[in-house]
Amino acid sequence: MLVILMDDQVLSPQQVCQSCLLADQHGQPRWRKGRLCCGQTTLQASQQLPTHYNCPMGFRLANIE
Numbered sequence: 001m002l003v004i005l006m007d008d009q010v011l012s013p014q015q016v017c018q019s020c021l022l023a024d025q026h027g028q029p030r031w032r033k034g035r036l037c038c039g040q041t042t043l044q045a046s047q048q049l050p051t052h053y054n055c056p057m058g059f060r061l062a063n064i065e
Helices: 013-017
Strands: 002-005 039-043 050-054 060-063
Touching: 002 013
Parallel strands: none
Antiparallel strands: 002 060, 039 050, 050 060
8 A cells, every 4th residue: 555654644645646747547646567657766665664755746655565
């Protein structure tokens, strides 16, 4: 599950990505072959940490499984 990390809260992509030009037709982040296409990886996943991304709109995202 992809979440958006703010300083003091966690948001769902539906709350933010609806207005993004890089989102898919349903207002969701674009995924292709298990990779987030609209964000850049900033922290690789380890056993304890989820993968983190930066999106062009300035948000931090985490892929939590």
